[in-house]
Amino acid sequence: MARPASGRRGMMPLARLIGRLGGLTAVLVGLTLCAIVQQEVTGRPMAQSATQRSAAAVQSHPAARVSGPPGTTPLIDQVQATVTDQWAELVHSAFGVEKVPQPDVHLIWVDQAGGWAFGTCAVPPPPDVDAMPQVSLFVARRTDETWRIGLAGTEDFGRLLRDAPEAVIPAEQRPLLEQYGTAKSGNPPKGLVLPWHAGQSWTVQSLANTSGLRFAGGDGRVLASGPGRVYRLCAHSPGRGMLLLIHPNGTATEYYQVTDLTRVKDGASVRRGEYLGQVSTDRPCGGPSAQGPAAASFTLLSGDGAVSLDGVEIGGWTLHTDGGSFYADRSGMRVESGNPLLNFGTDPGRSSAPRPPAAPAPRSS
């Protein structure tokens, strides 16, 4: 029987090669696993120069406390104590409870040697209150054995922000964070667009108990409402959490109940219309689990608290949330709560032809 020259040797060498490849892969995977287990057991080494970014994320959620880098537990505890102490009034007015639920604290960056830390904190609503978590950023400075915590919106935050070394908070993030920390309520940013693909109509409702919106529809892809820098809160696992997008004037938009989040690092800059996540029912910060179909929550925020959406102009629509009812209007058109709202994109005029922005590359799972 005539066979090609290469087939002369039969299939055995190739078969052996395949077998070796399988073994090699298994060995490599095993070695990686050994390294991971070693890191888990010995704890993540804290870089003296604080070169590890996001890597130092420490979970403090009661259900998921893991061993963090040595020396950060007092810091986490202290941030929790500070938040519990300073936000008692805020939490009471937002959730109607006296006892502040345990805050969820994550460190974005720690410089253990220099005694600096930068992170996020979120207070989930109690199990029986359907509301958005209260969130903030903080900068911490260690003096002797105690940490001084500056929560966004306080004077300490601005002071610590100015003193913090470049390694902990990179220069390009500072102006924005400073703006965020000092922005006063009632200062909505200009030029925001609705956070979904232009040309799609999504149903929009006002959130219960919080000044914010809940929306769902179309392809379910939540996009950045404007340019800014993004921070992830309640970051228990990759791709999950709440996104805080701080815009250049210091006001932030907040996106919750989104999953499959963009994998950019904390503090990375995003463009308007960039992919942020997918609508879902995921509430990684805690509190009551979401009811009904997947829908993202959206609020405006500044360092010192929630910003009312009433009168805010987004993508040519003016939002009205006065007196508990919600509607949006645009040059004579009026859309009530629960009805589909068409995203005209960045076009502020009265042309009804939607102009889709550049679509971000589709993400594969």
Add this chain to the structure above:
Amino acid sequence: MKHRELSRQVARAGPRRWKVLRAVLLCVILAAVLAGGATDRGSAVVILSRDFLEFYSGVFALVGLSAVVVAGLAASGRFTPVRLRILAQSGHRALAVMSMSFLVVHVLLKVLEQHATMLDVIVPFMGGQERARWIGLGTIAAEMMVLVHVGGVARSRFIGRGRPWAWRVLHLIAYLCWPVAIVHGLNAGRAPKDWVTLSYVACLALVAVAALIRFVLWLRGRGKVRRQAGRVTARTTRHVSGIGAHGIPDEEFWAELKHEAQLWTGSHR
């Protein structure tokens, strides 16, 4: 003659020396990896690879398992040419090893990540998570997968003792394990994209058809054995069923196999 004995000895001594060398090499690499993981840059790499594996090891284990099933089916199929069957067989084994390694990583990382508990590894449906139902399916699938894999590795022990049927039944569990694993994979974690779901459904359908064909062929082959067995004496019946309870391989198959074997050994007798 002497030369042949000598070369056989060398061949026997070679692998053993290789094995020792390989074990030593592996230990050295392991030590290097552990030492490297303790440095700043190394730990960043480890964190990155952990993130990657947390996200993808389950996917790889499931895709690997699917490929193992397909390769195994191809390797056992009478309709596949012998040369391809040999490739499919080695692919089947290599993929099985890979997918087992990813399964181990997946389970361990999910426990470390606190998405599952140590109890979940052994007992299904007891973790009490929000998705305990789907995670429990994963436990069941993983246990079956380990069972089938161990059975596959220890195949010669079953065959040598005249109990090929025990091995076959054990290995057939794979057909139960795989759909359970797919259901787990599609429901326990992040929501799959539509094309992912569709791919798995298509794969399931194809394998179902192929397995059905295999089953029908087996039934027909068995009928043939029975009919032939009726014609020969009782002693030879035992002999025949010893060759293959799976049906008698036809002449063409043996001829092809012989030819292939000649190609490897280089002999033309």
